[in-house]
Amino acid sequence: MVAAKKTKKTHESINNRLALVMKSGKYTLGYKTVLKSLRNSKGKLIIIANNCPPLRKSEIEYYAMLAKVGVHHYNGNNVDLGTACGKYYRVCCLSIIDPGDSDIIKSMPSDA
Amino acid sequence: MVKFLKPNKAVILLQGRFAGRKAVIVRSFDDGSRDRPYGHCLVAGISKYPAKVIRKDSSKKTAKKSRVKAFAKMVNYSHVMPTRYTLDVDLKDVVTADALQSRDKKETTGKEIKKRFEERFKTGKNRWFFSKLRF
Numbered sequence: 001m002v003a004a005k006k007t008k009k010t011h012e013s014i015n016n017r018l019a020l021v022m023k024s025g026k027y028t029l030g031y032k033t034v035l036k037s038l039r040n041s042k043g044k045l046i047i048i049a050n051n052c053p054p055l056r057k058s059e060i061e062y063y064a065m066l067a068k069v070g071v072h073h074y075n076g077n078n079v080d081l082g083t084a085c086g087k088y089y090r091v092c093c094l095s096i097i098d099p100g101d102s103d104i105i106k107s108m109p110s111d112a
Numbered sequence: 113m114v115k116f117l118k119p120n121k122a123v124i125l126l127q128g129r130f131a132g133r134k135a136v137i138v139r140s141f142d143d144g145s146r147d148r149p150y151g152h153c154l155v156a157g158i159s160k161y162p163a164k165v166i167r168k169d170s171s172k173k174t175a176k177k178s179r180v181k182a183f184a185k186m187v188n189y190s191h192v193m194p195t196r197y198t199l200d201v202d203l204k205d206v207v208t209a210d211a212l213q214s215r216d217k218k219e220t221t222g223k224e225i226k227k228r229f230e231e232r233f234k235t236g237k238n239r240w241f242f243s244k245l246r247f
Contacts, residue, residue, distance in 0.1 A: 032190075036190075039151060040115075040151065043113070044113060063194070066116040066194055067115075067116055068113060
């Protein structure tokens with residue numbers, strides 16, 4: 001099975017990297033801005049929550065395929081992803097425009 | 113990180129009168145313009161698809177069925193679904209921003225696009241583009 005059970009360690013490391021991006025990098029949250037960032041080729045990595053509606057998920061994946069951008073399926077729902085971003089609202093998908101000090105782009109797409 | 117809304121890209125219009133129709137990007141304005149402060153593009157699309165031609169159709173019927181009605185339109189990027197297909201038909205000289213200014217210019221542009229689409233359809237290439245999207 002492909003990453004059936006994401007280990008606690010890798011999950012925490014994604015959260016850590018995401019926290020670093022929130023602090024030092026540029027990102028946008030939300031479906032509309034994610035598509036915008038893909039269209040103007042600013043997005044470098046897309047993260048999608050696991051309870052994202054399947055049509056929206058495939059649409060984002062298709063755009064990312066056209067833009068040759070990696071997509072990471074976050075192991076958690078939109079509530080968890082919002083918490084991981086340090087926000088008090090739900091985040092279904094987010095796009096990382098500039099990772100700042102984080103190495104999320106270099107290390108994540110290997111297992112996305 | 114690759115720009116994909118480029119000329120010759122086949123797209124599907126999502127909103128407006130031509131929702132569900134396939135079109136090809138002729139010119140893209142990523143940073144918008146003064147009248148349209150958003151990313152948009154000039155597309156040329158099919159308003160009426162050619163009908164299915166069968167073997168026992170007479171040549172007159174085939175000619176009638178292979179007709180394509182075309183349109184040209186400025187459309188917002190968010191009202192467009194890009195696809196992985198491309199259509200390289202040279203429309204840059206005929207579809208321009210000022211061709212959409214007046215009704216008679218629009219008509220002549222439409223007729224010219226129609227001609228070029230029809231000759232491309234008759235060669236049998238780009239079959240996906242000329243088939244109706246079922247939904």
